[in-house]
Amino acid sequence: MTRTERSPLLIFGATGYTGRALVELACARGWPTHAHIRPASSRAQSAGARFESLGAALESVPWEADAIRDCVARLRPQVVFGLLGTTQKRAQAEGPGNDYAAVDVGMTQMAIDALAQLATETGRATGRATGSAPRFVYLSSLGAREGARGAYLRARVQVEAYLRAKAEASGIEFAIARPSFITGPDRDESRPGERITSVIADAGLGALAALGIRGPRDRYASMRGHELARALLEIGTRNEARDQVFEADALRALAATSEASFEA
């Protein structure tokens, strides 16, 4: 797979902070971009209108295995991005069937299954040898490692393991991103705790960097949605990103080297 190809990209979690930035970036760079929006999304209208104005195609498909599989089979995407996830607060507000197990794990696995099935049925998995197999890019998190504590990180560890196993069995490629906080003043949803923590941490990490100690900042400082989107597009489309895991410092470096033509 090379960046000169213009194969379809499909983005799950397109209505989120990271997803919206990725839709904007991919459209701006000329990729045929398909933005998945769940029919019940509170952002369906606002994000949908914005995406259409950018030239993205809207895929308003419910989170049901058959519907997701049909959507992926119809679009035959070269890269699928899994950028969705809930929070404990949202899960409580939305009620049963909207927790980490159902959303972060269950829905992401549904999307992985759909791509794996497409690859198997169309023989595209054989493309691994030539670098043309479809790729699933999973937005995981800093700290997602075996033995990680807490439901949030355990969900990410579970999905990472599932993706690796499915890739092995079906021949799809994967790439995993593990950023630190994803935040910025342009986030539409209020998350004061996350924002305050990241502003304080970023200040300390910036001070260390000013003293020449840059490692901790590169690894732990927050990223804005548009910065992360640049890195995600790179790991989705670069040959050498196949089957790799990208920690926050690597994502930051990729975002910096990515074409500087797009600005939020």
Ligand SMILES: NC(=O)c1ccc[n+]([C@@H]2O[C@H](COP(=O)([O-])OP(=O)(O)OC[C@H]3O[C@@H](n4cnc5c(N)ncnc54)[C@H](OP(=O)(O)O)[C@@H]3O)[C@@H](O)[C@H]2O)c1
């Ligand atoms: N935020 C961070 O600091 C951070 C740090 C590291 C890793 N991550 C990972 O990155 C992911 C994306 O982060 P973000 O901040 O861009 O997310 P976000 O803005 O909260 O967006 C979440 C996405 O998930 C979808 N979603 C939420 N609840 C859902 C439900 N019940 N059913 C179906 N879809 C649902 C949302 O769709 P609707 O718009 O329809 O609700 C939206 O597209 C997180 O989930 C997490 O795994 C986040």
